[in-house]
Amino acid sequence: MNNHNKHYRQLSQQQRYQIYGLRKAGMSQKAIAQEAGVSSSTISRELKRNRTEKGYDPQGAQVLSDNRRRSADKADKRDPETDTIIRESLALGWSPAAISSRMGIECSGANRLSHTTIYRRISEDRQQGGLLHTRLPRYGKKRWKGGKRYRKAGVAAIPNRVDSSSRPEVVDQRSRLGDWEGDLVHGVNASLVTLVDRTSRFTLAQRVLRKSKEAVADALICMLGKVHSALTVTLDNGGEFADHDRVSKETGADMYFAKPYASWQRGTNENTNGRLRRLWPKRFDLATLADEDIQDGVFILNLTPRKVLDGLTPLEAFTGQRVALIT
Structure with missing residues (x-):
């Protein structure tokens, strides 16, 4: 008999009866392995994996082995x-x-x-x-190494600024629609003003050819006027958002500002901007896009399932309407 097999093979029903009989005769695992023509580790594994509450039984062991193989085949089956x-x-x-x-x-x-x-x-x-x-969305992505930054950058350029720490607690709970995060995605010759609903991750975007506070405020007012709920907006500290009082007056939304360089306070917006960068990288000339191209890109973004939404898309979470995407 060979002491070892070069490739592991499943034990047969006959071998299991043989193992059972040799154990009843008081033989050691090593001796059983030699008689059965398998390795000692095979015998040890068999006795551990296919043992029932009543001990090792050849019929019960075969049932356990067959069930395990069927489950493995099902898991590995390619469709x-x-x-x-x-x-x-x-x-x-x-x-x-x-x-x-x-x-x-x-x-x-x-x-x-x-x-x-x-x-x-x-x-x-x-x-x-x-x-x-x-x-893969992050294939080949290069990460920024970091560096020193001025902690109060941009704050002085925003009159009547209200810090995000003053927001109602319900905003942090993400339990309602209408709490938005806003930012400016810079591109060549143009930029995108973006808004993301904190709860549904539903995204709005509008291009501006100038980064003036007036142009950005106009874009925010236009976008917020298209949705059914605009309760709060948490913005970046860029000077382009300095006309926030006018936005609040026109839309009824309360305006707040994240702490400088505390991007996690607008994490939903930062994540969404990263997704937009996959469509239009930093050096892309946004001025060459048609408005329809921009809205098509945002529409695709809103129809992308999110793990954080348990597989729903932002559009479904925002509207409450389901659509079939893969079936």
Whole structure:
């Protein structure tokens, strides 16, 4: 008999009866392994994994092994439908976490994949020469190293500034619609004024060719006039938001400002701006875009599922209406 097999094989029903009989005869695991023609580790693993409450039983051990193999086969089974969903969703800029969350809403149990499984599929595709990995939202992203910054930057340029620490507590709870975060996304020859609802992550954006406080205020008033709820707006400390009093008077929304360089106080807006940068990088000439192109990009953003929304899109969370995206 060979003491070791080069490749692990599943034990047969006959071998399990043999193991059972040899154990009843009082033989050691090493001796049983030699008689059965398998390694000692195989015997040890078998006795640990396939033992029932009544001890080791060859019939019960076979049932446990068969059930485990069926579960593994089901988990590893590739479905062309899920591969298509992954490919098309990545093409839309969805992250594996977003894809997984959306599958939880629209797909049956067998076709729901975890984000780790999706990452594994992408890795397998890369090993086979595929390019799915280049579709990952953060593929090739370079990170800023940081540096010294003036803690009160921009504050003096904003009259009647009210700090975000004065906001009502309900704003931090994200329990209602109408609490917005605003910023300016700079581009070549133009910029985007952006607003993001803190609860639904619904995004609004409007281009301005000048970064004057008047032009930015006009854009904020226009965008807030299109939504059904504008309760508060938390802004960056840039001087372009210095005309905030006029925005508040026209829209009825209370204006607040985050602390300088405390981007986490407008984390929703910062995350959204990063998503917009995937469409239009910093050196992109925003002036060359048609207004329809900008609104199409924002529409795609609002139809991207979010893990933080349990797989819903910002549009669905903001309007309360569901749409089918992957099925």
